[in-house]
Amino acid sequence: MKVLFIYPDIVPSIPGYRGSLSFGLVSISAVLKEMGVQVSLLHITDRKYDRDEFIERVNQESCYLIAFSANSSMFHYAAKFAMWIKDSYKNMPIICGGIHPTIAPEEAIGNEWIDMICLGEGELVMAELCEAMMRDKDIRNIKNLWLKHKGEMCRNELRPLIKDLDSLPYYDWSLFNLKVLHESPEGVGNYLASRG
Numbered sequence: 001m002k003v004l005f006i007y008p009d010i011v012p013s014i015p016g017y018r019g020s021l022s023f024g025l026v027s028i029s030a031v032l033k034e035m036g037v038q039v040s041l042l043h044i045t046d047r048k049y050d051r052d053e054f055i056e057r058v059n060q061e062s063c064y065l066i067a068f069s070a071n072s073s074m075f076h077y078a079a080k081f082a083m084w085i086k087d088s089y090k091n092m093p094i095i096c097g098g099i100h101p102t103i104a105p106e107e108a109i110g111n112e113w114i115d116m117i118c119l120g121e122g123e124l125v126m127a128e129l130c131e132a133m134m135r136d137k138d139i140r141n142i143k144n145l146w147l148k149h150k151g152e153m154c155r156n157e158l159r160p161l162i163k164d165l166d167s168l169p170y171y172d173w174s175l176f177n178l179k180v181l182h183e184s185p186e187g188v189g190n191y192l193a194s195r196g
Contacts, residue, residue, distance in 0.1 A: 001134050002038040003126070004063040005029070005175070008070060008077035010047045018180050019045040024098065024122060025069055029172035031123045037130050041175050047077070054081065055088050064133065067126065068114075069098040075108065082113035095129070095145075097122045109146045109153065116147040120158055123168060165195065 005028075009019045029039045040061055042054075058066070066085060070078040075096075082094050097118035101108035108117045116139075118125045125144045132139045140149055143159035162168065 001065070001130055002040070002061065002063040003032060003065045003067055003130065004058065004061045005039065005041045006066060006068050006078070006081060007041060007043050008068070008074045008081065009043060009045050010074060010077055011045075012047055017045055019043055019176075021176055021178075022069055023171070026171040026173060026175050027168060028067075028122050028126050029175045030169040031127050032130060033172060034169045035127060035131070037134075039172070039175065043176065044077070044081075051084055054084055058085060058089070064093075065130070066092055066094045068094065068096040070096055070101070071099040072104065075100040079111050079113065082111065086113045093133075095126075097125075101146075105146055105155075109148070116145055119144050119146065121162055123162065124159065 005025050007019075007022055007025060009022075011017045025041065029041075032039050040063070042057055042061075044054075066082075068078040068082065078096055082096070085092055085094060093115050094113065095116040095118060096108055096111075096114050101117035102119050105117055105119055108114065116129075121144070125142060128142050129139055129145065131137075132142070139145070140147065140154045141156060143156050146153070146155045148154075
């Protein structure tokens with residue numbers, strides 16, 4: 001199984017912006033890779049990203065699941081890209097996680113091109129979802145997951161936060177091109193001081 005992460009990371013106000021690191025994605029990627037799932041990333045930093053180029057990239061990935069990560073200022077980009085995908089791949093399952101689906105779940109799941117959203121921490125959700133998809137099992141009761149199923153909406157309860165963060169594998173730094181992020185002209189870097 002292969003998952004394509006799509007990270008709309010677009011800041012038009014910063015000339016030459018090359019993007020930022022998503023700690024959520026590097027953590028989820030590590031979990032999925034540990035269970036044998038292939039993972040790739042489409043990190044989009046240009047708001048004028050070409051539709052044909054985008055669809056060609058999705059086509060090249062031959063993935064079984066597309067997973068967006070979006071904060072509130074980037075959600076409209078995720079929605080646009082999801083629409084492009086559904087225009088070409090109607091049956092491709094699309095999930096969106098990140099800050100926006102967590103704080104505005106009704107708006108996020110209300111988008112017609114997004115099939116599922118993840119509220120809160122995504123590591124265990126994505127692991128359980130991929131495991132179920134690989135085994136062709138029911139995904140309707142996965143905690144933290146809201147999804148549309150045959151015209152109905154499943155809004156599952158939240159699971160407890162992961163207490164032992166050391167139980168998670170070390171971040172998958174290879175998901176991002178760290179050299180490009182390091183050389184970004186705005187001269188800032190991301191760090192994670194706490195979680196939760």
